Amino acid sequence: MATIYTQQDSNVRRTWFLMTVFFVVIIVLGYFISYYYQSPIILYIAVTFSLLMNFFSYWFSDKIVLSMTGAVPAEHDKYQDLYHAVENISITAGLPMPKIYVVADPSPNAFATGRDKGHAVVAVTTGLLQILNKTELEGVIAHELSHIGNRDILLSTVIVVLVGFVSILANIFMRSGFRGRGDRDNKGGGILMIVGLIFIALSPLFAKLIQLAISRKREFLADASGVLLTRYPEGLASALQKISSVNIPMKNPNQATAHLYISNPFGHTTKKITSLFSTHPPVEERIKAIMGR
Numbered sequence: 001m002a003t004i005y006t007q008q009d010s011n012v013r014r015t016w017f018l019m020t021v022f023f024v025v026i027i028v029l030g031y032f033i034s035y036y037y038q039s040p041i042i043l044y045i046a047v048t049f050s051l052l053m054n055f056f057s058y059w060f061s062d063k064i065v066l067s068m069t070g071a072v073p074a075e076h077d078k079y080q081d082l083y084h085a086v087e088n089i090s091i092t093a094g095l096p097m098p099k100i101y102v103v104a105d106p107s108p109n110a111f112a113t114g115r116d117k118g119h120a121v122v123a124v125t126t127g128l129l130q131i132l133n134k135t136e137l138e139g140v141i142a143h144e145l146s147h148i149g150n151r152d153i154l155l156s157t158v159i160v161v162l163v164g165f166v167s168i169l170a171n172i173f174m175r176s177g178f179r180g181r182g183d184r185d186n187k188g189g190g191i192l193m194i195v196g197l198i199f200i201a202l203s204p205l206f207a208k209l210i211q212l213a214i215s216r217k218r219e220f221l222a223d224a225s226g227v228l229l230t231r232y233p234e235g236l237a238s239a240l241q242k243i244s245s246v247n248i249p250m251k252n253p254n255q256a257t258a259h260l261y262i263s264n265p266f267g268h269t270t271k272k273i274t275s276l277f278s279t280h281p282p283v284e285e286r287i288k289a290i291m292g293r
Helices: 006-036 040-059 061-069 080-093 126-131 134-149 152-175 187-230 233-246 272-276 283-291
Strands: 099-103 110-114 120-125
Touching (some): 080 134, 099 126, 126 233, 187 283
Antiparallel strands (some): 110 120
């Protein structure tokens, strides 16, 4: 069974694999788009940009995430309980004290980001601080610090940039109305063009499936690891129950960052079809796993 220790190396490998897949996908997208528009320079731009995006997603994706979510540094005097919870759980987990940020949003939520434990960030919303008591807050913080300990944060943060960019690139091409200068009368070229258009159209779906496959499993593991840190499963279970019962979507939710949060920033749904495409497993299943029922 996966633990906080076995998951670390796995997430490092997944991160490099994801960045490699992204590089290949962008090249393929660039090839088909350049073929369609009869412009080789598009392929060269795609290759160069994919290399740059891999570089920036590794070194600066945490800053991009903080900017996208509107998080600001938490003032120590104003958020003393939050600071104490993060400090205490960090000591228990044997992790460096992460930077602490706050998002001014009534929706109760939290996330962790950064490229490694030495450059980590924990962020919570003002709505979360308003509804949770001390033990519940500690449960949430333990969950987020587990993401840091498991090295989930690099993988999850890189996904924000890479998956988001694939979707944007495909969307731009789709919205262009396919107004290219490709040789549509050439049979071989026409078939290649059709294959390319199908690939481009399905790219956002593939990106979403990668996001879902990674995010759901890591939430269960972070829940379990967080409980090991606090030794009090009722705290996290109660926090998840409260967060779920409020069910207020965040003011500016974003599909690219949805998997980072402890709870779906778009709110919860009871529709089975919709929940299949949610970045988070059902709260009921998470609580059941936490309580061992």
